[in-house]
Structures are given as C-alpha cells and as structure tokens.
Amino acid sequence: METILTIENLNKRFGAVHAVKNVSLEIKKGNVYGILGPNGSGKSTTLGIVLNVVNKTSGEYRWFGGTMETHEALKKVGAIIERPNFYPYMTAQENLELVCKIKGASYNKVAEKLEVVGLLDRKDSKFRTFSLGMKQRLAIASALLNDPEILILDEPTNGLDPQGIRQIRDIIKTIASQGTTILLASHLLDEVEKVCSHVLVLRKGEILYSGKVDGMISNEGFFELQSENINELMSALQNHPAIEKMELEEGKLVVYLKSALEAKDINKYLVEKGIYLNHLVKRKHSLEEQFLQLTNKN
Structure with a gap:
C-alpha cells in the first residue's frame, strides 16, 4: 500500500x-x-x-x-x-x-x-x-x-x-x-x-x-459473570493466566483481562470445575474509557 x-x-x-x-x-x-x-x-x-x-x-x-x-x-x-x-x-x-x-x-x-x-x-x-x-x-x-x-x-x-x-x-x-x-x-x-x-x-x-x-478499543476486554455461588466462582478464576483482576459489582463478577480470552473458553474452563454460569457477557472498553485510562496516567 x-x-x-x-x-x-x-x-x-x-x-x-x-x-x-x-x-x-x-x-x-x-x-x-x-x-x-x-x-x-x-x-x-x-x-x-x-x-x-x-x-x-x-x-x-x-x-x-x-x-x-x-x-x-x-x-x-x-x-x-x-x-x-x-x-x-x-x-x-x-x-x-x-x-x-x-x-x-x-x-x-x-x-x-x-x-x-x-x-x-x-x-x-x-x-x-x-x-x-x-x-x-x-x-x-x-x-x-x-x-x-x-x-x-x-x-x-x-x-x-x-x-x-x-x-x-x-x-x-x-x-x-x-x-x-x-x-x-x-x-x-x-x-x-x-x-x-x-x-x-x-x-x-x-x-x-x-x-x-x-x-x-480491544486492547483490554472484560467479562461480566454470575453464578449461584460468587465466592466459588472467584476462587475458580483466581489463578487463570488470562485474568488481570476481578471486582464485584452489583452481584456480578467483573473479570478484567490481560490477554485474549473468548467466552466459550472461560465457560468451558468453569464447567470443567463444576461451575455453571447464569450470566456471561463479554464487553470491550469504549474508546472513551481507553482514552481516559491513557491520558490519566502520570
């Protein structure tokens, strides 16, 4: 080009x-x-x-x-x-x-x-x-x-x-x-x-x-997850290599990623640990969120 x-x-x-x-x-x-x-x-x-x-x-x-x-x-x-x-x-x-x-x-x-x-x-x-x-x-x-x-x-x-x-x-x-x-x-x-x-x-x-x-926009994505036992869910994901951090928000577990992870893969990972989700949504940060994160850094 x-x-x-x-x-x-x-x-x-x-x-x-x-x-x-x-x-x-x-x-x-x-x-x-x-x-x-x-x-x-x-x-x-x-x-x-x-x-x-x-x-x-x-x-x-x-x-x-x-x-x-x-x-x-x-x-x-x-x-x-x-x-x-x-x-x-x-x-x-x-x-x-x-x-x-x-x-x-x-x-x-x-x-x-x-x-x-x-x-x-x-x-x-x-x-x-x-x-x-x-x-x-x-x-x-x-x-x-x-x-x-x-x-x-x-x-x-x-x-x-x-x-x-x-x-x-x-x-x-x-x-x-x-x-x-x-x-x-x-x-x-x-x-x-x-x-x-x-x-x-x-x-x-x-x-x-x-x-x-x-x-x-896709540099960092995050999941919203929910299951019957949130503490059990958090424990199961604690050491997942693609996860950077987790936060509880309004009864949902918000999982922030440090590397690529698809919804089907996290679902399979949890099923293998005997955990079934009743809510699973993958989101991306908007350009605005990314921009604010960049420009607010010292």
Missing part, C-alpha cells in the same frame, strides 16, 4: 515548551487517520509542521516517499487548518471559482464538489448567509477542488451543533469511500471512533497510542 506521509521523530519547541516530542507516524493511502488529544496536546502543531506553516525543531517528514519537494507535494494535499475565510458578499460558486483560479483547477470541479458537501442547491447564496456548518462544508469543498490525494482537517466539527457535526462526519465518510486518504485532528473521541480507521493519541506532545482504532 502506497505511503502518503512519513513522520519520524518530529520535535517542536516554543521556548521552554516542548510542544511535539518525538512523534512518528506513517500514513498509508486509503485510510482515515485521527490525531486525538486534549487541547494543547500538539495536534495542530504537528499538522502545521507537515503543511510547512510551522518550522520543526528536529526530526523528519516526507511526502509521498520523499519523491518530490514539499512545495510540490503540497499541491496534492487539501487542508483546512483554520476557520474558513471566504468573501462574504460573493456566492458559494463565486468563492469556489476564485479558489479554482488560484489553484489552477477547472471550474467544472465547483458543481461536483458542492454536490459532495451537500451545498449544490445553495451555490447562488452569498457566503454571509451561511450557517457555521455550511461555511465549514464549503471549506471542505474548497479543499477538494484539486482532487487531493489526502485531505487534512483540523478540528473539523469545532463549534457545530449536533446536526452540523453529523453532516461533517457523513461527508468525511463519503470522501473516504471514494479513495481519498484523510488525516484529521480532534479532541472529540466520538468523532474519531465513528470515522477513523487509525488513531494517534497525543498528550502534551507525546504519543500514548498509535495504531488501529479497533486495536485500541
């Missing part, structure tokens, strides 16, 4: 503040990557560096395997890293045509991209009449005019109402389904969980996790 962007040991200092600390990431074509972290975690700084608007302190990044200079590579990148800035008294179509002129893109792209973001019926409306969500959707259309290989979005749903958030998410999914690679920075767990295939979790500039979203 083609590599779009490689980041290696990236560092950025602002005086005494070490904003980005040895961040490494490889972005492969066709995936949706999320950079997740609280405000001040280094997300926007990292994006600014790879987009050549913030100077790195040390480390390296390469676009498209280093086969072209950064300024040439960025012609194949679409990005929104600030609030959309269009002419208020020009229509949506006029604003996008102006962007086409600047980017050297065909005017034919305007209707096509307005359709993608659901604004074709508002092409003749002036930008000043648009809601915040519509302005953001127009900005995405603008970033797509040159048919970029990767679309970079910094906090794309910031300040939007629930309907606006859902519309942006749906648009991101549509763009991704058409083969465009996406990199988005967000502090919203829900956003990353719903639209991203891969996630990089940052806190104070440091990587806490990097990999597939599914991999992060």
Whole structure:
C-alpha cells in the first residue's frame, strides 16, 4: 500500500515548551487517520509542521516517499487548518471559482464538489448567509477542488451543533469511500471512533497510542459473570493466566483481562470445575474509557 506521509521523530519547541516530542507516524493511502488529544496536546502543531506553516525543531517528514519537494507535494494535499475565510458578499460558486483560479483547477470541479458537501442547491447564496456548518462544508469543498490525494482537517466539527457535526462526519465518510486518504485532528473521541480507521493519541506532545482504532478499543476486554455461588466462582478464576483482576459489582463478577480470552473458553474452563454460569457477557472498553485510562496516567 502506497505511503502518503512519513513522520519520524518530529520535535517542536516554543521556548521552554516542548510542544511535539518525538512523534512518528506513517500514513498509508486509503485510510482515515485521527490525531486525538486534549487541547494543547500538539495536534495542530504537528499538522502545521507537515503543511510547512510551522518550522520543526528536529526530526523528519516526507511526502509521498520523499519523491518530490514539499512545495510540490503540497499541491496534492487539501487542508483546512483554520476557520474558513471566504468573501462574504460573493456566492458559494463565486468563492469556489476564485479558489479554482488560484489553484489552477477547472471550474467544472465547483458543481461536483458542492454536490459532495451537500451545498449544490445553495451555490447562488452569498457566503454571509451561511450557517457555521455550511461555511465549514464549503471549506471542505474548497479543499477538494484539486482532487487531493489526502485531505487534512483540523478540528473539523469545532463549534457545530449536533446536526452540523453529523453532516461533517457523513461527508468525511463519503470522501473516504471514494479513495481519498484523510488525516484529521480532534479532541472529540466520538468523532474519531465513528470515522477513523487509525488513531494517534497525543498528550502534551507525546504519543500514548498509535495504531488501529479497533486495536485500541480491544486492547483490554472484560467479562461480566454470575453464578449461584460468587465466592466459588472467584476462587475458580483466581489463578487463570488470562485474568488481570476481578471486582464485584452489583452481584456480578467483573473479570478484567490481560490477554485474549473468548467466552466459550472461560465457560468451558468453569464447567470443567463444576461451575455453571447464569450470566456471561463479554464487553470491550469504549474508546472513551481507553482514552481516559491513557491520558490519566502520570
């Protein structure tokens, strides 16, 4: 699979503040990557560096395997890293045509991209009449005019109402389904969980996790178990090699895992010890629980 962007040991200092600390990431074509972290975690700084608007302190990044200079590579990148800035008294179509002129893109792209973001019926409306969500959707259309290989979005749903958030998410999914690679920075767990295939979790500039979203969620699973004799159940599981710890919660035994264990295997293990369950549910931590566990560690 083609590599779009490689980041290696990236560092950025602002005086005494070490904003980005040895961040490494490889972005492969066709995936949706999320950079997740609280405000001040280094997300926007990292994006600014790879987009050549913030100077790195040390480390390296390469676009498209280093086969072209950064300024040439960025012609194949679409990005929104600030609030959309269009002419208020020009229509949506006029604003996008102006962007086409600047980017050297065909005017034919305007209707096509307005359709993608659901604004074709508002092409003749002036930008000043648009809601915040519509302005953001127009900005995405603008970033797509040159048919970029990767679309970079910094906090794309910031300040939007629930309907606006859902519309942006749906648009991101549509763009991704058409083969465009996406990199988005967000502090919203829900956003990353719903639209991203891969996630990089940052806190104070440091990587806490990097990999597939599914991999992060499934790192630790847990069982809810119940039988006629809870104490006997606890005793039987005390030395099981896959179990990290157990807790009693509302009459159920919550069993936390340190390695993979399927429901059928724990059931068989207990039956062989003469214990029969009347309740057996396997659960996974949500991305939110995983994120809080990661970011609350010292």
